[in-house]
Amino acid sequence: MFEKRNIASVYTATLMLLAAVVIAVVSGRSYMEMRTPGPDIDRLVPHAGFTRKQLGDYFEGISGTPADTPVFIQEGAEPGGTILILGGTHANEPAAATAAVLMLERAIVSRGRLIIVPYANMMGRTHTFPQDAHPQTFHFETTAGTIRTFRYGARTTNTVHEWPNPDIYIHPASGQTMAGVERSNLNRAHPGVADGGITERLAYAFMELIKKEQVDLAVDLHEASPEYPVVEAMVAHDRAMELAAMVAMELDFEGIPMRLEPSPKNLRGLSHREWGDNTDVLAILLETCNPSAGRFRGRTDEALILTGADKAYVKAFELGRLFVPYETGAKPMADRVARHVTTVKLLADNLEYVRDGKGVSIGGLPDYQELSDRGVGAFLSDFQQSE
Amino acid sequence: MYLTWIYWAIVVFIIVLVVRSLYREKSLREQYVAAMVLIPLLLRAFFIK
Numbered sequence: 001m002f003e004k005r006n007i008a009s010v011y012t013a014t015l016m017l018l019a020a021v022v023i024a025v026v027s028g029r030s031y032m033e034m035r036t037p038g039p040d041i042d043r044l045v046p047h048a049g050f051t052r053k054q055l056g057d058y059f060e061g062i063s064g065t066p067a068d069t070p071v072f073i074q075e076g077a078e079p080g081g082t083i084l085i086l087g088g089t090h091a092n093e094p095a096a097a098t099a100a101v102l103m104l105e106r107a108i109v110s111r112g113r114l115i116i117v118p119y120a121n122m123m124g125r126t127h128t129f130p131q132d133a134h135p136q137t138f139h140f141e142t143t144a145g146t147i148r149t150f151r152y153g154a155r156t157t158n159t160v161h162e163w164p165n166p167d168i169y170i171h172p173a174s175g176q177t178m179a180g181v182e183r184s185n186l187n188r189a190h191p192g193v194a195d196g197g198i199t200e201r202l203a204y205a206f207m208e209l210i211k212k213e214q215v216d217l218a219v220d221l222h223e224a225s226p227e228y229p230v231v232e233a234m235v236a237h238d239r240a241m242e243l244a245a246m247v248a249m250e251l252d253f254e255g256i257p258m259r260l261e262p263s264p265k266n267l268r269g270l271s272h273r274e275w276g277d278n279t280d281v282l283a284i285l286l287e288t289c290n291p292s293a294g295r296f297r298g299r300t301d302e303a304l305i306l307t308g309a310d311k312a313y314v315k316a317f318e319l320g321r322l323f324v325p326y327e328t329g330a331k332p333m334a335d336r337v338a339r340h341v342t343t344v345k346l347l348a349d350n351l352e353y354v355r356d357g358k359g360v361s362i363g364g365l366p367d368y369q370e371l372s373d374r375g376v377g378a379f380l381s382d383f384q385q386s387e
Numbered sequence: 388m389y390l391t392w393i394y395w396a397i398v399v400f401i402i403v404l405v406v407r408s409l410y411r412e413k414s415l416r417e418q419y420v421a422a423m424v425l426i427p428l429l430l431r432a433f434f435i436k
Binding site for chain 2: 007008010012013016017019020021023024027028031032127159160163164
């Protein structure tokens with residue numbers, strides 16, 4: 001229809017150019033807000049017992065880079081083992097980071113040590129995937145009325161920090177070939193490379209943390225789509241299988257079934273495989289169910305992130321296409337966070353049985369029913385919000 | 388890191404070509420298409436997205 005009017009000229013070209021620049025500026029500002037969010041976004045209010053370090057303290061190669069991220073350590077009065085919890089390896093799996101934040105704000109360690117890294121890949125939190133239409137943030141309201149805002153990010157490192165990706169990524173430690181985008185995926189980069197790309201260096205820093213802190217149990221928190229077979233599941237390295245099996249049974253008794261999956265030996269770069277193979281740690285990965293990152297989903301908004309309610313998934317469930325129960329037509333965030341927190345608590349409770357003298361006692365965490373009933377906001381801390 | 392700057396130079400070069408085309412086009416529709424193509428290129432050139 002444009003051609004027929006034949007009104008193109010240097011003036012219309014200038015107008016178009018200006019429109020493109022205005023759109024680039026408006027969208028650019030929005031992207032930049034994700035990179036340097038306000039003080040209330042992603043804010044952490046650690047429990048009094050935690051001391052703060054930076055991951056860069058363990059490996060200088062990421063100090064002062066966008067990959068550096070806070071590490072919180074709480075030591076109990078009694079000696080015991082050390083547990084590492086990673087949230088936010090994939091920033092589009094919101095219940096994982098939220099569970100880590102909740103544990104950071106509530107956990108009271110009486111025996112052993114608890115190390116929490118709530119935002120493992122900070123570089124995944126600064127963007128969302130093109131065409132996925134995810135909202136940039138989601139919110140919880142605390143009992144005192146404070147609004148806690150968290151970023152919804154992407155599975156991989158922002159291309160601004162790591163660009164370009166190769167057509168094919170060759171995992172350095174194993175030589176396994178993967179899709180090029182996996183070069184920016186923290187959970188394909190383990191055990192990392194000291195002088196590699198920034199995501200590989202980040203993975204290397206986690207390996208250094210595990211070695212230097214002599215971690216006994218490392219738990220990587222994740223979420224998966226309802227149509228993905230490894231969902232509501234624990235993926236355990238060979239040496240962690242006994243502990244994971246004990247916890248899977250206990251969860252089953254409590255009516256919170258978690259599938260138990262062995263860490264595949266031929267799938268390299270994943271935390272549960274590489275941490276377990278390269279160190280003495282018991283490595284486990286947890287997956288809850290996140291419809292907001294699924295491929296079948298319909299309208300993608302904050303409500304979907306928080307409720308997991310989606311008509312398309314109801315239909316997919318009726319057709320037998322899902323790997324999780326979906327009779328209620330929802331997967332609320334509170335249930336998903338509760339599943340992570342309860343599993344971590346049980347892993348800590350049972351660690352003593354597989355590692356003598358290495359038990360870790362964590363108190364202060366809400367139980368599954370309490371968290372599920374009252375919601376996540378009821379267990380997040382309040383703070384004076386900035387204007 | 389070299390690759391990043393090589394790609395950046397390519398992006399800037401394409402921006403120049405697209406702007407040149409934008410002003411040479413006689414069709415309003417083609418001008419519109421060129422303007423839309425510019426948006427992601429500008430975001431990439433400034434390392435915003």
